[in-house]
Amino acid sequence: MRASVLLEKGVVEMQERPVPRPEPGEVLVRVRAVGVCGSDVHYYKEGRIGDFVVEEPLILGHEVSGVVAGVGAGVPAERIGQRVAIEPQRPCRTCRQCTTGHLNLCPQMKFYATPPIDGAFADYVTAPAEFAFPIPDSMSDNAGALLEPFSVGMWATGKAGLAPGSTVLISGAGPIGALASLAARSYGATRIVVSDPIASRREKILEFGATETVDPLASDFDPARIGADAFIECSGATPALLAGLQALRPFGTAVMVGLGAEEMPIPVQHIMNNEITLTGIFRYVDTWPKVIAAAESPDVDLDALVTAEFPLEEAEAALTQEPGEDSMKTIVVVSR
Numbered sequence: 001m002r003a004s005v006l007l008e009k010g011v012v013e014m015q016e017r018p019v020p021r022p023e024p025g026e027v028l029v030r031v032r033a034v035g036v037c038g039s040d041v042h043y044y045k046e047g048r049i050g051d052f053v054v055e056e057p058l059i060l061g062h063e064v065s066g067v068v069a070g071v072g073a074g075v076p077a078e079r080i081g082q083r084v085a086i087e088p089q090r091p092c093r094t095c096r097q098c099t100t101g102h103l104n105l106c107p108q109m110k111f112y113a114t115p116p117i118d119g120a121f122a123d124y125v126t127a128p129a130e131f132a133f134p135i136p137d138s139m140s141d142n143a144g145a146l147l148e149p150f151s152v153g154m155w156a157t158g159k160a161g162l163a164p165g166s167t168v169l170i171s172g173a174g175p176i177g178a179l180a181s182l183a184a185r186s187y188g189a190t191r192i193v194v195s196d197p198i199a200s201r202r203e204k205i206l207e208f209g210a211t212e213t214v215d216p217l218a219s220d221f222d223p224a225r226i227g228a229d230a231f232i233e234c235s236g237a238t239p240a241l242l243a244g245l246q247a248l249r250p251f252g253t254a255v256m257v258g259l260g261a262e263e264m265p266i267p268v269q270h271i272m273n274n275e276i277t278l279t280g281i282f283r284y285v286d287t288w289p290k291v292i293a294a295a296e297s298p299d300v301d302l303d304a305l306v307t308a309e310f311p312l313e314e315a316e317a318a319l320t321q322e323p324g325e326d327s328m329k330t331i332v333v334v335s336r
Contacts, residue, residue, distance in 0.1 A: 001123035009047030028070035035063030062112035065144030088112035153179035155284035160230035164188030172235030181209035223247035236260035
């Protein structure tokens with residue numbers, strides 16, 4: 001099979017690799033579409049993310065849709081030909097985190113495109129059968145690939161404790177901010193405020209669930225006037241986090257999603273005096289049924305998030321393109 005392989009920082013090569021064989025309980029998936037994540041770009045440019053270091057050739061890509069092409073022992077043959085979206089996690093299932101329902105925090109986790117585990121910029125991948133989720137015929141391959149980042153937005157929204165009638169502030173009108181907005185709407189939030197300094201992004205985000213937008217750099221911007229029940233930080237910018245904490249009502253919840261600085265100053269007394277909950281997320285748990293259902297809603301158009309496509313042979317170009325103000329998600333098209 002073809003595979004786009006990151007040899008080292010800044011060096012990608014197309015290679016021929018053996019088609020993987022599904023183990024018992026696994027499926028072999030013919031990849032159709034793979035979303036390009038910021039983590040893929042970071043590995044390409046920097047060769048590492050925190051403690052995860054590219055020390056040997058690595059196939060990038062973890063936002064995947066495709067078609068089941070084969071099955072391992074114990075998996076019904078009827079699954080062959082089924083269109084699926086893949087949850088790219090492989091937890092150990094036996095550690096305390098897994099057995100208590102926190103499999104996303106499994107210390108033995110194997111995750112696509114996280115060193116040393118290969119990802120999906122290739123013709124075929126294998127996955128646990130229960131993590132290859134059937135998608136409806138009405139859903140495009142691109143939309144199926146975007147269920148993975150949609151899961152991030154859905155997990156963040158769930159941790160924010162949104163309920164029908166809630167007000168939520170989301171900082172960052174990029175892809176994750178857009179998907180968090182859609183997730184917030186699925187949870188019943190009625191006021192979804194998105195903050196972003198770029199006017200074109202503020203305008204675009206209104207197509208993805210936001211009910212209003214604010215410019216955090218405007219001279220008259222006062223976050224305290226928002227009175228949000230929850231705040232979801234998707235930009236990774238320290239000023240955005242600090243403003244969002246001020247936007248919360250007492251007893252509100254702030255969820256950090258964007259990857260920012262390793263250390264940030266926070267207003268401890270404000271958090272304590274208002275009993276604000278400040279937490280973060282790391283991937284997700286059991287989100288695929290939710291995002292598949294949410295994506296079938298008539299007011300959710302995941303395809304509208306796609307602003308660029310590249311064939312597998314041009315995966316490096318997908319990683320190195322200069323995003324414009326209106327850029328959202330890039331897809332590597334592996335097959336159709």
